[in-house]
Amino acid sequence: MNKRTIAVHTPFPHPDAYGSIAMPVYHTCAYQFPDAASMTEAFSGRSGEPDYSRVMNPTVTFLENRVRQLTGAQSVTAFNSGMAAISNLFLAVAEQGKNIVTSPHMFGNTYSLITKTLKRFGVEARVVDLTDLEAVSKAVDEQTACLFLEIVTNPHLEVADLPALSRIVRQKHVPLIADTTFIPFTEFDAHALGIDVQVVSSTKYLSGGATSLGGLVIDYGTFPSIEQRIKFELLFNVGAYMTPHAAYMQALGLETLDARYKVQSSNALALATALQQLPGIRQVGYVGLSSNPFHDLAQRQFGPTAGAMLTIDLESEQKCYDFLNRLKLILRATNLFDNKTLAIHPFSTIFVSYSAAEKAAMDVRPTTIRLSIGLEQVDDLLADIQQAL
C-alpha cells in the first residue's frame, strides 16, 4: 500500500473492546497475565505483550508500529523528546574511550550533549567538516562509535551527502546515525541512502501542530547490538519512554503529515523565492531554491520538496531585533514545523550559552533569522515580512 494509506490505516495488535476506530489512549502502568509462563514470555520480550509502561505501552506500541510500517525499519522506539531519543541512542553506541565523529553544524543541544555531557563520560567528540570526505575518512577509526549527522543542518541548511558518507563508514563497520527531523521520513528511503539508524524529533513535523514532545529511534537492524541495548537495557534503566497521550497525538499527527508537509513546503518555496527580491534581505537560505549550493543533492536524496524551514540574513543584529519586534502575524517563538509560522534569532536564543568564538566556529551568524513556515496563506506571511522589514 501507499504510504499515505498506511499512515491512516494501521492495524491494532489486538481487536478493540468497543470497536474504536482510533487507537485508544491506554493511560495505564501495569498489565495482568493469565499465567506465570506468559509473564516470563512478556518480561523476556518474546511475546511482545506489555508488562510495565516504562518499557512498553499499547498506545506507544501502536505509534511505533505505524512508523515501522512507513519506514520499513526493523524496530522503532518512541521516547519522550527528541533529545531523549538522541541521548539514549548515544548511550547505546558509545562508551569510555570511544569517539563520535560529527559536524560543527548541528542543533545546539545535540552539540552540547556530544561535546560537553558525553565528554565527561570519556567519549571524545571529533568535529569535522562533513563536506570534506577525506577529513571524515581520516577521523573515523577503530574506536569510532558512530558517525552522527543531521541530514539538513539547523540553522545552516547544509545537506549531507549520505551515500558518500555511508561508503566511508561502512568499510570500517561504523554505524551512520542521522537526525532526520528536517525532512519527514515518509519522503525518502533513509536505509537505501545508507543510514543505519534514524533519530527524529517527532515534536516537529509529526506531532501535528506542536501538540506534544517526542522522539523516535528508527533502527534498520544493521547493528543488532543497538536495538538490543535500546529495547532491553536503556528503556528499563534510563526510563525515557514516550507517554501514551503523546503517542496518541503523534499517531494522529502522522495521519495528516503528508497533507501538511506539502502545503508548508510549497509555502516555504513561494516565500523563499519572493524574499530574494526584497530590499534589506542580504541572503535567503533555502535548499529548495535552484541557486542554493545543496539544491541538487537535496533533490536527489529527499525528492522534490525541501521542507518548511528557511533563513534570511539581514544587515545587522540590530536589524534582526527590529524585524522580530515588528512582526504582527508571524510568532516570535522557537520550535519547528508548527501549523503557525514562527521566527527566531538563533544567535541570541538557541545558541545563547555559546561564546562568540564558539558560535563563529559553528557558523552561527548574528545576522540570521530562522523562519519555520506554517499553513497560513502565503500572501499574508509575505505581507507581514514586508511590513516588518
Ligand SMILES: *Cc1c(COP(=O)(O)O)cnc(C)c1O
Ligand atoms: C528540535 C530538534 C531536536 C530536539 O528535539 P526535542 O523534541 O525538542 O527534544 C533535535 N534535533 C533537531 C534537528 C531538532 O530540530
